[in-house]
């Protein structure tokens with residue numbers, strides 16, 4: 227699993243830089259909306275199908291950048307760019323078929 231980035235809501239992302247995360251609509255949101263409560267807990271896919279997280283993503287000015295980052299870095303968990311891990315996997319598979 228390649229996971230080199232922090233989700234925008236995570237406080238640790240505040241490194242000295244200016245990028246798309248600084249404009250993320252989820253920066254002040256409850257992290258549990260975007261990720262499982264625990265490794266064994268329900269994922270957004272299982273809980274509310276990520277509806278609450280997706281509603282925040284729908285208002286986000288950097289949704290495209292977020293999704294591109296998640297796909298490029300193969301983020302395996304959570305809602306990124308309004309898509310669940312399953313949806314991102316399907317998107318990546320379709321993109322691979324077009325190559």
Ligand code: SF4
Pocket residue numbers: 234235250251252253282283284286287288289290292293305306307308
């Ligand atoms: S698209 Fe969603 S997960 Fe990505 S930065 Fe915006 S609110 Fe956060």
